[in-house]
Each structure stands twice: as structure tokens, then as C-alpha cells.
Amino acid sequence: xxxxxxxxxxxxxxxxxxxxxxxxxxxxxxxxxxxxxxxxxxxxxxxxxxxxxxxxxxxxxxxxxxxxxxxxxxxxxxxxxxxxxxxxxxxxxxxxxxxxxxxxxxxxxxxxxxxxxxxxxxxxxxxxxxxxxxxxxxxxxxxxxxxxxxxxxxxxxxxxxxxxxxxxxxxxxxxxxxxxxxxxxxxxxxxxxxxxxxxx
Ligand SMILES: CC(C)(COP(=O)(O)OP(=O)(O)OC[C@H]1O[C@@H](n2cnc3c(N)ncnc32)[C@H](O)[C@@H]1OP(=O)(O)O)[C@@H](O)C(=O)NCCC(=O)NCCS
Numbered sequence: 001x002x003x004x005x006x007x008x009x010x011x012x013x014x015x016x017x018x019x020x021x022x023x024x025x026x027x028x029x030x031x032x033x034x035x036x037x038x039x040x041x042x043x044x045x046x047x048x049x050x051x052x053x054x055x056x057x058x059x060x061x062x063x064x065x066x067x068x069x070x071x072x073x074x075x076x077x078x079x080x081x082x083x084x085x086x087x088x089x090x091x092x093x094x095x096x097x098x099x100x101x102x103x104x105x106x107x108x109x110x111x112x113x114x115x116x117x118x119x120x121x122x123x124x125x126x127x128x129x130x131x132x133x134x135x136x137x138x139x140x141x142x143x144x145x146x147x148x149x150x151x152x153x154x155x156x157x158x159x160x161x162x163x164x165x166x167x168x169x170x171x172x173x174x175x176x177x178x179x180x181x182x183x184x185x186x187x188x189x190x191x192x193x194x195x196x197x198x199x200x
Contacts, residue, residue, distance in 0.1 A: 012068050012069045012072075014026035014068050014074070014076070015127065015131075017076065017123050017124075017127055018081065019081075019119045019120070019122070019123045020081075020119065021080065021081050021082070021116065021119060022078055022079065022080065022081055022087065022116065022119055022120055022123070023078070023079040023080075023081050024076035024077075024078060024079075024090060024091070024120060024123055024124070025076055025077055025079055026065070026068075026076070026077070027061050027064060027065050027076075027077045028077070030086075031061065031077045031086050032054065032057055032058050032061055033054070034085075034086035034108075035057050035060075035061065035077075035086065035088075035089065036053060036054040036057035036058075038088060038106060038108055038109070039051060039052050039053070039056070039057050039060075040052070040053060041109055043109055044106065044108075044109050046145075047141060047142040047144065047145040047148070048106070049168065049169075064089070067093065067094075071094055072131075072132070073091070073092040073094075073101065073128065073131070073132055074091055074092065074093070075089050075090065075091035075092070075093060075104065076089065076090060076091045076124075077089055078090055078107070078116075078120055086108070087107060087108045087111055087116065088105070088106045088107040088108050088111075088116075088120075089104075089105070089106055090103075090104065090105040090106070090107075090117075090120035090121060090123075090124050091103070091104065091124050092104075092124055092127075092128050092132070092137070095167045096167065097166060097167050098138075098166060098167065099138055099140075099163070099166065099174065100134070100136055100137065100138040100176065101128060101132065101134050101137055101138065102137070102138050102139055102140065103121050103124050103125050103128070103137055103138075103139050103155075104139065105117045105120050105121045105124075105148070105151060107120070112147065117147065117148075117150075117151050118150075118151050118154040118155065121139075121151050121154075121155055122154075122155060125137050125155060125177065125182065126182075129179055129182055129183075134179070135178060135179050136176045136177060136178045136179065137176070137177055137182075138157075138160075138174060138175060138176045139151070139152050139155075139157060139174075139175050139176075140163060140166055140169070140172040140173065140174040140175070141172060141173060142169070142170075142171055142172060142173075143162070143171050143172070143173050149173065149175075152175040155177060156177060156181065156182075156185050157175035157176060157177045158175060158176055158177070158181075159173060159174070159175050160174050160175060160176050161173075161174050162174065
């Protein structure tokens with residue numbers, strides 16, 4: 001005997017975004033192991049408060065998925081467009097005390113310095129200005145994190161100052177790009193947004 005009736009399902013579609021070499025897509029269970037491998041790597045986690053394991057990675061993934069219905073934006077899983085491999089995560093994040101919507105990126109270490117971080121961040125910022133009611137997108141990173149600062153530079157972001165503490169993160173350099181500056185930048189970036197969506 002059935003003791004309930006079903007109402008309308010509720011769901012949010014996480015957009016799938018394509019760049020020249022990447023797919024930015026919704027997270028799936030198969031991402032947890034390769035993401036845990038990244039989170040267990042000391043070089044990758046140097047400026048992200050140290051390494052952690054699979055259980056914490058799974059909790060983090062559920063948090064990142066949850067940001068989509070909560071905020072209407074979030075972090076995507078990064079997939080190699082050719083091979084389908086998991087290559088990291090990128091997207092837009094806003095936490096308590098954040099000075100603005102942040103673009104954030106992590107790339108699998110064996111694929112650093114190939115422009116993939118910039119490619120993913122560019123797509124995330126473009127999507128953000130297309131879909132969110134924000135005047136600027138920021139990024140912040142530890143003052144010693146040359147890689148993320150390189151991405152900020154490649155995106156044409158402006159250094160706007162230092163912040164001792166943003167959420168759990170200490171000793172930050174903060175950058176921004178305004179909607180107007182983004183619109184006027186000369187860009188040959190190839191980003192397309194797929195009509196299809198996936199579950200959150
Ligand atoms: C930061 C990170 C995402 C950079 O990704 P990436 O794919 O290697 O970056 P790119 O290849 O697009 O490089 C962007 C710019 O930064 C420079 N750069 C990248 N890594 C660098 C490093 N370790 N030292 C100095 N410069 C670096 C590149 O030369 C490039 O500069 P250019 O445009 O003048 O040529 C990657 O190092 C990473 O995942 N780090 C660990 C996680 C992390 O700290 N994420 C940032 C906080 S959210």
C-alpha cells in the first residue's frame with residue numbers, strides 16, 4: 001500500500017559549458033576518486049590548507065553540488081574534452097564574508113602550465129557575466145600562489161588589495177574584473193554553452 005503521492009520533482013539544471021579543450025559539467029560519483037587524488041597531493045593543496053582524503057572529498061563534492069540550487073551558480077567538474085578524463089574543478093563561488101562572487105580553479109597537477117586553468121576560468125567568468133546580476137567578479141589567493149595570480153593576470157583582472165582573512169583563507173591578494181572591463185576586453189576565447197543540463 002502506498003502512503004504518499006508524488007508531487008512535482010524539483011531540480012536545477014547545471015549548465016554544461018564547452019571550451020576548446022574542456023567540458024565544464026555537473027559533478028558525478030565517478031569524479032570523487034580522481035578529485036580525492038588531487039586533494040591528496042601536497043603541491044596541489046599548498047595554498048588550499050593542506051591535503052585531505054576521500055571522505056572529505058565526497059563531503060566537499062556534495063557541498064559544491066549544493067551551491068548550484070542555493071546560489072544559482074557554483075563550481076563545475078573539469079573534463080578533458082578529448083579523453084573524458086577528470087582534470088579538476090573550476091567555477092564561481094560565494095561564501096560567508098566573501099567580498100564578491102569568486103572565480104576559483106584547480107587543475108590536475110600533471111596538466112599545469114598548459115593554459116587549462118586560464119581556459120576554465122575564462123569560461124566561468126564569461127558564464128557569470130552572462131547569467132548573474134553582478135557588476136564584478138573577483139578572485140583571491142594566497143600571496144605566494146603564483147599560478148592563481150597568473151590566471152588573474154591572464155584574465156585581465158586588477159589587483160585591488162590584500163585581505164588578512166576571507167572565510168578560512170589567510171594572507172590573500174584580491175583581484176577583480178568589472179563587467180565593463182570584461183565586455184571591452186579583446187578576446188578570441190571560444191566558449192559555448194550547451195543547451196542540455198544535468199541534475200544537481
Ligand atoms: C593555480 C592553477 C589552477 C594554475 O593552473 P594552470 O592550468 O597551470 O594555469 P595556466 O597554465 O592557465 O597559467 C596561467 C598563467 O599563470 C602562470 N603560472 C601558472 N602556474 C604558475 C606557477 N606555478 N608559477 C608561476 N607562474 C605560473 C602561467 O605561466 C600563465 O601565465 P601567462 O599567461 O603569463 O603565460 C594550478 O597551479 C593549480 O591547480 N594549483 C593548485 C590549486 C590552486 O592553488 N588553485 C587556486 C586557488 S582556487
